[in-house]
Amino acid sequence: MAKLNENYQNLKESYLFSEIAHRVAKYTQENPDKKVIRLGIGDVTLPLESEVVDSMHKAVDEMGNASSFRGYGPEQGYDFLRNAIKDYYTRNGVSVELDEIFVSDGAKSDTGNITDLFSVDNVVLIPDPVYPVYVDTNTMNGRKIVYLDANAENGFLPLPDESVHADIIYICSPNNPTGAVYNKEQLKIWVDYALKNDAIILFDSAYEAFISDESLPRSIFAIEGAKQCAIEFCSLSKTAGFTGTRCGYTVVPKDLKVTASNGEVMYVNKMWNRRQTTKFNGVPYIVQRGAEAAFSKEGMEQAQKMIGYYKENAKIIADTLDKKNMKYFGGVNSPYIWFECPNNMDSWTFFDYLLTNAQVVGTPGAGFGTNGTNYFRLTSFGNKENTIEAMERFAKLF
Amino acid sequence: MAKLNENYQNLKESYLFSEIAHRVAKYTQENPDKKVIRLGIGDVTLPLESEVVDSMHKAVDEMGNASSFRGYGPEQGYDFLRNAIKDYYTRNGVSVELDEIFVSDGAKSDTGNITDLFSVDNVVLIPDPVYPVYVDTNTMNGRKIVYLDANAENGFLPLPDESVHADIIYICSPNNPTGAVYNKEQLKIWVDYALKNDAIILFDSAYEAFISDESLPRSIFAIEGAKQCAIEFCSLSKTAGFTGTRCGYTVVPKDLKVTASNGEVMYVNKMWNRRQTTKFNGVPYIVQRGAEAAFSKEGMEQAQKMIGYYKENAKIIADTLDKKNMKYFGGVNSPYIWFECPNNMDSWTFFDYLLTNAQVVGTPGAGFGTNGTNYFRLTSFGNKENTIEAMERFAKLF
Known part of the structure; x- marks a missing residue:
C-alpha cells in the first residue's frame, strides 16, 4: 500500500x-x-522598471527566432546572470564565486527545497515570530523544531542561547515580519555559535535591498567565518518587483562541508548542485534576461x-x-x-x-x-x- | 552537528x-x-511559435504598466491557464476539474518534488531503461527501488509482475528513451494492478503530443479507475517548444486518497496543494500567458x-x-x-x-x-x- x-x-x-x-x-x-x-x-505594487521590460521584450524576440532560440539552459542559471549577481555582491563588498551562485524561481522555493539536503534528525532553531515557511517545511520533514523568543526586550533580534543546542538555524534579516535588522556584531555572534556547534545557518536575505544604513550587513558573507557555516537566500521579488516574475538566487559556499557518519566529507555546494540539476530545470531564459537587466547600472x-x-x-x-x-x-x-x-x-x-x-x-x-x-x-x-x-x-x- | x-x-x-x-x-x-x-x-530546436511570442510581448507590457501589473499569483497557476489546460484535456476526451490541475515550471520539477508526499518506506517500481530522474529522486529519499525489465521481448512495454509488490509505480508513455507507447488495454492492466495493490501510479505524459494514433491514450485518465490511483505529469516543453521557457502541469485527482496509520484519510490533492503553496510561488505571469496562447486554437x-x-x-x-x-x-x-x-x-x-x-x-x-x-x-x-x-x-x- x-x-x-x-x-x-x-x-x-x-x-x-x-x-x-x-x-x-x-x-x-x-x-x-x-x-x-x-x-x-x-507584495509589491509598482510595475516592472523599463530596463527589465525592454530586456524581456528582446529575449521574447530571441525565443521566437530560430537563430537565437534557446532550449534547456543550465539548471544553475546562465553565466550572464550569475556574473551579474557576483558583481552585485562585489559592489556590496562581498566576494562570492560564480559556482557558489544558484539562480532559482525564488527564495521561497529555495528555503523550502534546501531541507532536502538535511537528514531528519537535526534540531532546527527558528525565531518566533517568523515567516511561516521555515516552520512548515521542516514540519513536512518531521524535524524537531525549537523556537527562539524574539521580543521587544531583545529588539526582535534574539542572540544564541548557549544552553540550547541547534543544528540548523534560520535567520531572516531584515526580518519578516518585524523589520528588525541584525548588525555585524550580532551576526558575528551567530556565526561563532554556528561554528562552535557545527551548525548551519540558513540566512534569508530577501529584503537586503531595503538596507540603506551602510554599517548594517546586507549579506551574512560580510561576516568572517560565514562561508564555513552559512547558506544565503536572496530574491529579486522585493529588490526589483519580481514577485510575479519569479527570480531568486541562493549562495552555497564551497567551503561548507560536513563529515558523514562513514567519515566521508560531504560538500553542501555539490549536494545542492545535484539536487537542482536533478529536480529543477532552471529559470525561463526571458526571466533571466530581465533579472540581468535589473542588476545593470541603469x-x-x-x-x-x-x-x-x-x-x-x-x-x-x-x-x-x-x-x-x-x-x-x-x-x-x-x-x-x-x-x-x-x-x-x-x-x-x-x-x-x-x-x-x-x-x-x-x-x-x-x-x-x-x-x-x-x-x-x-x-x-x-x-x-x-x-x-x-x-x-x-x-x-x- | x-x-x-x-x-x-x-x-x-x-x-x-x-x-x-x-x-x-x-x-x-x-x-x-x-x-x-x-x-x-x-531538446527542441525550433523557435517559439508566433502566438506564444505575441502573447508574451503583451504580458511583458502589462507587467511594465501600473494598472495591469501583477505581483504574486496563485501558486497553482492562474485560472485562465488552468481553464485552457482543462479544455485541452476535454478535447482529448478526458475530463479533469480545475482544482485538480497544478501549473508548474516543468514535469522534471514535479516528478522530483512529488516524492515529498510519500513516506520513505514505500517500494518504488521503476522500469529499466528509463528517464534517470525517477531513480535519482527516490535514491535521494532513501526509498527501496525495484526494477522492471523493459526489453525487446515485451516491446519495451512491460506489464505488472503479480509476484512483485510495489507501492509507487513510474510509467512514462510515450517512453523516454525507448519511444514505446502503451495502448489502453495495457494501461488498464496497470491501473487494475495499482488498485489491487493500493499503489499509486506516477504517469509521465510529457511526450503525449507526439501521439497521432487516436487509439492510443494520451492521458492515463482515459483509463477507467485511474483517478483512484494515478497522478499525471505533463509539459509544454516538447508540445510547444517550452524547454527554455519552462511550463508544465500536474493533475492530481481529488479521488486519490490513502488511509494513514491513525485511520485518518489523507487526500493527495490537498497534500500537493499544501506542498506547492508552501514551497513554490507559481510560474511567471508572462510564461503563463505564453502557455495559454499555446493551448489556443491557433x-x-x-x-x-x-x-x-x-x-x-x-x-x-x-x-x-x-x-x-x-x-x-x-x-x-x-x-x-x-x-x-x-x-x-x-x-x-x-x-x-x-x-x-x-x-x-x-x-x-x-x-x-x-x-x-x-x-x-x-x-x-x-x-x-x-x-x-x-x-x-x-x-x-x-
Missing part, C-alpha cells in the same frame, strides 16, 4: 491571509460606501527609485507612530513596520478595530507565531496617497 | 551527457574539417506544425532503419527512436563507431539503465537537412 508522508498531518492550516480576506470581504459587503486601504500585503538605479518610493511610505507610517509615541520595530531599513497593538488588544481584535474604525487593513502578528499575538504588521508596499490617507485616519484614532 | 542527507552518497554520478560532450569535443578537435551532426539531444495549430516537423525527422530515421532491416522501437508516436546496436556492439562502442565513421552523435542506451547497455537512442529534434544527411551517412555504414 502506498504510504503518504504523515508529517503533513502535523501542519497547521495556513489560514492567515484567507481569514484576512474573509473579514475584509464581509466588511466591504456590509459597508459598500467605505474606502478600505490595504497596508497588510507583502536597472539598479531604477530599482533604487522603487525601493525609495516604498521607503517613503515606511517613513510616513513610522512618523505617525512616532508622533503618537507608539514604539515600533523596522520601518527604516525594511519595508515592514511592527508594533504592539494599543490598549492591550490582541492582534485579531486590533485588526477588526482598525478595519471598522479606520478602514485600514494590516496583518495580525498572531499569524507569524506566538510572540506576535499582541503585535501588528503594516507594510510600505501600498501607494503613497493611500498610505498618507491611511495614516491620517490611524492618527485620528489614537 | 548538522547532519546531511547521506542518501546523496548513494547517487551515481550523472555523467552521460558530459561524457558525450567530452567525446564529441575530443573528436571535433582532432578532426576540425568533419561536420558532426547531433541527433542525441532531447496556438495548437502552430504547435502541431512543429510536432509534425519533428515527426518527419523521426520518419526519416525510421525509414532508414527499415531499409536496413534494423528493428527499432518508437519513432511513430514519439520523438525517440530506440534500436539495438548492430554487430553486437555495446552502446558506448557504437557511439564511438558512429561518431568516427559517420560523424553522427546519438545517446548510448547505457545511460538509461542496464537494459539499455546494447541499445542506442536517436532523436528527431534536429533540423531536417541534417537529419537527412545523418541518415544517408548511417545507411552507407551498414
Whole structure:
C-alpha cells in the first residue's frame, strides 16, 4: 500500500491571509460606501522598471527566432546572470564565486527545497515570530523544531542561547515580519555559535535591498567565518518587483562541508548542485534576461527609485507612530513596520478595530507565531496617497 | 552537528551527457574539417511559435504598466491557464476539474518534488531503461527501488509482475528513451494492478503530443479507475517548444486518497496543494500567458506544425532503419527512436563507431539503465537537412 508522508498531518492550516480576506470581504459587503486601504500585503505594487521590460521584450524576440532560440539552459542559471549577481555582491563588498551562485524561481522555493539536503534528525532553531515557511517545511520533514523568543526586550533580534543546542538555524534579516535588522556584531555572534556547534545557518536575505544604513550587513558573507557555516537566500521579488516574475538566487559556499557518519566529507555546494540539476530545470531564459537587466547600472538605479518610493511610505507610517509615541520595530531599513497593538488588544481584535474604525487593513502578528499575538504588521508596499490617507485616519484614532 | 542527507552518497554520478560532450569535443578537435551532426539531444530546436511570442510581448507590457501589473499569483497557476489546460484535456476526451490541475515550471520539477508526499518506506517500481530522474529522486529519499525489465521481448512495454509488490509505480508513455507507447488495454492492466495493490501510479505524459494514433491514450485518465490511483505529469516543453521557457502541469485527482496509520484519510490533492503553496510561488505571469496562447486554437495549430516537423525527422530515421532491416522501437508516436546496436556492439562502442565513421552523435542506451547497455537512442529534434544527411551517412555504414 502506498504510504503518504504523515508529517503533513502535523501542519497547521495556513489560514492567515484567507481569514484576512474573509473579514475584509464581509466588511466591504456590509459597508459598500467605505474606502478600505490595504497596508497588510507583502507584495509589491509598482510595475516592472523599463530596463527589465525592454530586456524581456528582446529575449521574447530571441525565443521566437530560430537563430537565437534557446532550449534547456543550465539548471544553475546562465553565466550572464550569475556574473551579474557576483558583481552585485562585489559592489556590496562581498566576494562570492560564480559556482557558489544558484539562480532559482525564488527564495521561497529555495528555503523550502534546501531541507532536502538535511537528514531528519537535526534540531532546527527558528525565531518566533517568523515567516511561516521555515516552520512548515521542516514540519513536512518531521524535524524537531525549537523556537527562539524574539521580543521587544531583545529588539526582535534574539542572540544564541548557549544552553540550547541547534543544528540548523534560520535567520531572516531584515526580518519578516518585524523589520528588525541584525548588525555585524550580532551576526558575528551567530556565526561563532554556528561554528562552535557545527551548525548551519540558513540566512534569508530577501529584503537586503531595503538596507540603506551602510554599517548594517546586507549579506551574512560580510561576516568572517560565514562561508564555513552559512547558506544565503536572496530574491529579486522585493529588490526589483519580481514577485510575479519569479527570480531568486541562493549562495552555497564551497567551503561548507560536513563529515558523514562513514567519515566521508560531504560538500553542501555539490549536494545542492545535484539536487537542482536533478529536480529543477532552471529559470525561463526571458526571466533571466530581465533579472540581468535589473542588476545593470541603469536597472539598479531604477530599482533604487522603487525601493525609495516604498521607503517613503515606511517613513510616513513610522512618523505617525512616532508622533503618537507608539514604539515600533523596522520601518527604516525594511519595508515592514511592527508594533504592539494599543490598549492591550490582541492582534485579531486590533485588526477588526482598525478595519471598522479606520478602514485600514494590516496583518495580525498572531499569524507569524506566538510572540506576535499582541503585535501588528503594516507594510510600505501600498501607494503613497493611500498610505498618507491611511495614516491620517490611524492618527485620528489614537 | 548538522547532519546531511547521506542518501546523496548513494547517487551515481550523472555523467552521460558530459561524457558525450567530452567525446564529441575530443573528436571535433582532432578532426576540425568533419561536420558532426547531433541527433542525441532531447531538446527542441525550433523557435517559439508566433502566438506564444505575441502573447508574451503583451504580458511583458502589462507587467511594465501600473494598472495591469501583477505581483504574486496563485501558486497553482492562474485560472485562465488552468481553464485552457482543462479544455485541452476535454478535447482529448478526458475530463479533469480545475482544482485538480497544478501549473508548474516543468514535469522534471514535479516528478522530483512529488516524492515529498510519500513516506520513505514505500517500494518504488521503476522500469529499466528509463528517464534517470525517477531513480535519482527516490535514491535521494532513501526509498527501496525495484526494477522492471523493459526489453525487446515485451516491446519495451512491460506489464505488472503479480509476484512483485510495489507501492509507487513510474510509467512514462510515450517512453523516454525507448519511444514505446502503451495502448489502453495495457494501461488498464496497470491501473487494475495499482488498485489491487493500493499503489499509486506516477504517469509521465510529457511526450503525449507526439501521439497521432487516436487509439492510443494520451492521458492515463482515459483509463477507467485511474483517478483512484494515478497522478499525471505533463509539459509544454516538447508540445510547444517550452524547454527554455519552462511550463508544465500536474493533475492530481481529488479521488486519490490513502488511509494513514491513525485511520485518518489523507487526500493527495490537498497534500500537493499544501506542498506547492508552501514551497513554490507559481510560474511567471508572462510564461503563463505564453502557455495559454499555446493551448489556443491557433496556438495548437502552430504547435502541431512543429510536432509534425519533428515527426518527419523521426520518419526519416525510421525509414532508414527499415531499409536496413534494423528493428527499432518508437519513432511513430514519439520523438525517440530506440534500436539495438548492430554487430553486437555495446552502446558506448557504437557511439564511438558512429561518431568516427559517420560523424553522427546519438545517446548510448547505457545511460538509461542496464537494459539499455546494447541499445542506442536517436532523436528527431534536429533540423531536417541534417537529419537527412545523418541518415544517408548511417545507411552507407551498414
